Amino acid sequence: GQQVMQIPQYQHVQEGEDFTTYCNSSTTLSNIQWYKQRPGGHPVFLIQLVKSGEVKKQKRLTFQFGEAKKNSSLHITATQTTDVGTYFCAGGNQAGTALIFGKGTTLSVSS
Amino acid sequence: GAVVSQHPSRVICKSGTSVKIECRSLDFQATTMFWYRQFPKKSLMLMATSNEGSKATYEQGVEKDKFLINHASLTLSTLTVTSAHPEDSSFYICSASQGYEQYFGPGTRLTVT
Numbered sequence: 602g603q604q605v606m607q608i609p610q611y612q613h614v615q616e617g618e619d620f621t622t623y624c625n626s627s628t629t630l631s632n633i634q635w636y637k638q639r640p641g642g643h644p645v646f647l648i649q650l651v652k653s654g655e656v657k658k659q660k661r662l663t664f665q666f667g668e669a670k671k672n673s674s675l676h677i678t679a680t681q682t683t684d685v686g687t688y689f690c691a692g693g694n695q696a697g698t699a700l701i702f703g704k705g706t707t708l709s710v711s712s
Numbered sequence: 713g714a715v716v717s718q719h720p721s722r723v724i725c726k727s728g729t730s731v732k733i734e735c736r737s738l739d740f741q742a743t744t745m746f747w748y749r750q751f752p753k754k755s756l757m758l759m760a761t762s763n764e765g766s767k768a769t770y771e772q773g774v775e776k777d778k779f780l781i782n783h784a785s786l787t788l789s790t791l792t793v794t795s796a797h798p799e800d801s802s803f804y805i806c807s808a809s810q811g812y813e814q815y816f817g818p819g820t821r822l823t824v825t
Contacts, residue, residue: 634813643805643819644756689755691814699746700814704755 603628605692607703614710620677622706624690632693633666633673634700639686682710714740716808718817725796726825732792733820735806741786742808750803750819762789796824
């Protein structure tokens with residue numbers, strides 16, 4: 602079946618350093634979504650990418666969708682302690698259908 | 713954004729009893745809701761897709777007789793864990809879809825003793 606792989610599983614950085622998590626799907630996706638889950642919390646929607654090669658930015662976060670619509674990345678510039686949490690990518694097909702989640706990348710930031 | 717609530721947030725039950733978890737979309741109608749299970753420090757595993765007015769679609773390996781799902785209205789889906797066992801202890805999260813986006817409930821921590 603369809604799989605979404607995400608690396609790394611864990612990443613520790615010093616505050617101010619950059620961070621990137623990568624997501625790769627075994628099949629072509631119609632869209633990819635990114636979620637953030639704080640410790641003890643529930644996943645919160647960050648963004649959706651739909652177009653091939655799309656790049657979107659949210660302040661210090663940059664999201665990219667590959668040309669083949671099979672991979673994606675999330676890059677955080679100059680991390681802050683508030684960035685701590687687990688970042689999940691989730692591959693989607695049709696609207697209203699289930700997402701296939703990657704295993705997540707847990708980011709820890711030390712000041 | 714759209715809000716999804718879940719009740720209860722935490723529940724402790726004894727082995728052999730049943731527990732019902734409610735998932736509500738508060739400010740939008742959701743024809744489709746999803747139930748996920750999350751183990752500690754793990755990703756979300758889809759259990760089933762709940763469609764209003766029809767039977768839920770279960771993922772492979774999920775026992776439909778154990779995890780009963782009812783989607784009685786466009787704003788409410790329920791998950792009942794029947795004859796719960798300690799291995800059912802987990803974090804259960806629902807989501808409701810609106811177009812491509814999914815909005816997650818806050819989750820229910822189930823502990824079976």
